[in-house]
Amino acid sequence: MLVEELTQRESIVNTWNHLSDAYQPPLSTRLEDFESYVERIAQNGTTFVCKEGGYLAGGIAVYANDTASKTAFVTQLATMPGFRRKGIGTVLIARACDYSKAKGMTSIKLEVRKNNKRAMAFYKSKDFIFDGDNGDTVYLVRSLV
Ligand SMILES: CC(C)(COP(=O)(O)OP(=O)(O)OC[C@H]1O[C@@H](n2cnc3c(N)ncnc32)[C@H](O)[C@@H]1OP(=O)(O)O)[C@@H](O)C(=O)NCCC(=O)NCCS
Structure with missing residues (x-):
């Protein structure tokens, strides 16, 4: 299993089109606007992918740039x-947590x-806990400290 960070806009866009x-x-x-959503990931987020035998097996996109809240967000x-x-999910979330921690984040959240x-x-199973109700969705959070 190979995990790598994608840095090229084109590969990030292709990856999320595939993982869709x-x-x-x-x-x-x-x-609603998938193209713009993926562009935002490519511009401001970080994508890690996991490859198995040359195939794209999974991916994670995380924002670790909110220095005010110090909360990373897995989109x-x-x-x-x-x-x-x-x-594979286990390896990807661990990578996103390590990366976010290295960027100074103290917690990681998702919806x-x-x-x-x-x-x-x-x-x-990854120790995320309830952090708020949003109708059809919930927020979950995990400490990084
Ligand atoms: C959720 C998802 C990312 C999990 O990925 P994965 O690579 O299968 O996860 P892992 O193999 O690392 O699973 C780790 C643990 O999570 C739990 N788990 C994962 N899938 C599960 C399932 N279908 N039922 C019950 N528990 C599950 C188990 O505890 C599992 O450990 P185990 O296999 O030893 O029992 C995957 O199912 C997925 O891509 N779903 C569709 C997209 C999606 O919904 N993404 C989340 C958006 S918020």
Whole structure:
């Protein structure tokens, strides 16, 4: 399993277009302006990908630039269906946490749909705790200190 940070805009855009299909329904159909969303990730976020046998197996996009709150934000995390339950999500979230910590962040947060049982179970297993209700979604947070 190879984990790397993407630095080229084009590879970040291609990666998130590919990982869009890991979501049901695909992320590109779920977000209002997917193209701009991905551009924002490429401009201000950091993307790590995990490759298995040359294939893109998963990716995570994190913002670790809010120096006022010192709270990093995971905007996406996805493992392609054929690669799940092999520890890829675990490696990616660990990488995002290490990176955020190195950037001076003291906690890491994300938003997840309440009906996304897989993701809820995943984040629970990673010690994320409830940090607020937002209707169909909840915020989860984990300390980095
Ligand atoms: C959530 C997601 C990223 C997990 O990725 P993954 O690579 O399969 O995760 P891991 O293999 O590292 O799983 C780690 C632990 O999380 C928990 N977990 C993961 N998937 C689970 C599932 N379907 N049911 C129950 N627990 C689960 C387990 O405790 C698991 O450990 P175990 O396999 O030893 O039991 C993946 O299911 C996914 O991409 N889902 C679609 C996209 C999505 O919803 N992303 C989250 C948006 S907020």
